[in-house]
Amino acid sequence: MTGTPEATRAAAALPPVHVVGTGLIGTSIGLALTSAGARVTLADQSETSAALARDLGAGSLDAPAEPGLVVVATPPDVAPRQVLAALHQHPGAVVTDVASVKQAILRDLVRSGEDIGRYLGSHPMAGRERSGAISARADLFEGRAWVLCPHEATTDAAVAAVAELARATGAAVSTLSPAEHDAAVAAVSHVPQVAASLVAARLEPLADEALGLAGQGLRDVTRIAASDPGLWTQILAGNAPAVARLLREVAVDLTGLVEALEALGADADDVADAPGARAVLARAVAAGNAGHARIPGKHGAAPTSYEIVRVVVDDQPGQLARLLADIGEAGINLEELRLDHGLGLPFGVAEVSVLPAAAGPLGEALTALGWQLHG
Template sequence: MTSARTRGPVRIVGAGLLGASIGLALQEKGVEVQLADASRAAVRLAADYGAGRPAADGDAPALVVVAVPPEAVAEIVARELEAFPDALVTDVASVKSGILAELTAAGADLARYVGSHPMAGRERGGAVSARADLFLGRPWVLAPHDGVAEAHLHAIEDLALDVGARPLRMDAARHDHGVALVSHVPQLVASLLAARLVDAPDAEVGLAGQGLRDTTRIAGSNPELWVQILGANAAAVAEILTAYRADLDRVIHALHDPERVGAPRTVAEALVAGNEGVARIPGKHGQDRRFATLLVTVPDEPGELGRLLTEIGEEGVNMEDLRLEHSPGAQVGFAEIAVLPEAAHRLAAALESRGWSLSEPGRNA
């Protein structure tokens, strides 16, 4: 066990996915974690999973992490600042400007508050979905404000590093616009696309492949939570959606008369812009990097995927990403393995020699 940078005890208010995951990661570092939640059952469950112990009267935390639904964050942060006058308080909500404004209006002790946001999550919430490695390699944004001491910012950066995240600083307004672009708008777009399936004939839905699964994966998220998140960041989300609507209107206009002069160009430019945008999405370790991919056919039998991953490791190749495709009823699935370009041909030859069937080796991701 490596020594922790974070000075405990750490009190976590909110024993859901993020709170419990932070608790699990800190417990692995040997940091004492105290769990609090409006639901005693949630605390018991998170404690059973090893995320910490239930908070008790007389606790004196050095750090408080507020991980509650967005609409309650400012109130809980203010309460924790008052209850623990010697503690530093942070929150992990996905919107920062509104919380800071509410705390300022309430006269809270902002000198001991640092807003932060780990860019991590899962489609399903609760302690049952918590993972100690949830934040591994993910950005953890700190939103500094006037009056907060540099030492307090370093303390939250230490927290981020202890759970495996990459701390970075960004002012609240820029953070909120950024998460609208990369998280909040994609959630709405995925949900609206998935909603088209509700009344679609079964025969048409049955044609679905990996493309639809990829673009609608996050549509399974909690609606109640997302209503709060989108409401808290409404202006930034609406701004981006308005621009998106303009792009969509141009493509729709072109498709209404695809033979019209300029229509093919309009569609092509939309697709090319998409290519350029995808190329900017950070890859492994937050770097803009293009990988080569291998498409491996995997028999639908117990242990076959595990065997594939083991043999990739035996070849000494680091797998940068993995995507799986398997249609219901099919006897095989497909594993799309992303590796560094210089390793692609060597790995393809090695896997084929081991009996695996590959398609399009070395294709750029």
């Protein structure tokens, strides 16, 4: 529960921090900062929640004498009011909020007519399925992005202070405008969620036999469709304009595909026809290729293509461990591992992703050790 050396350095440079709101995120921030050595005070409209956060070690409940930094970690609908209150009560402090939408909050603050030069919104890209102080973790932000969203009037000193805060929790700092932030999370998080839900919804009326044909592709596309409807209603509604804009684009593409497929279906007797319709299909898949290629690889590095070595693994404890021990002894760094359980068979296939240059040597090493390569 101790921070990394960089987090500890960042925490040492922090002024006293006051956290408003001791739910999952606020308490986790308190825990992370406290364990990195910063001084933290806590407040919450629920005294029980605040006391729990204190007892967990997230900070003290003393009135903050002179905080240099106030973190508003409340639900988005009360965040603007809490930010304004903090700017008034602590005239020397930088103020940030950590809600998952940024434009709506900033708009409310600008409308207030107050000087908000000491404010910038921010967003740590971390969360859990559970909520409340009791679910908080000191390491919730480690290795995650924490997006800073300064506006036109934000001072450089305010940006620097919130960046130091983020680093003190172990997070990696990114900077985006509020509009860029909302558009980015719409594209990388909210639209994928909607797509997963809509694809999964098509499965409900299928016969068991049809579902028996499900493979790894379907499982991957729909994994996040298991998410909580209440939570996601809040998230989607909070970023409604940006999500609507992208989903409108998806709908346009989708309508073009449906029309092309219907033209091809009506023309089924002669599959050589409707070349224009086929071009629509090919362009849609190619556009997906281009977008997919832009997703960063491991450690935020440039995207890397891995080669996959498939190995038959008995479905018993210890088998996979033996495989990975053999891979490790071959001196090969595993990038990703995925298990594909065969339908009705007592073995699975381990898909081992490695750098392309390592695939050949790995295959040879594993074959020599008696592993059966697959496909």
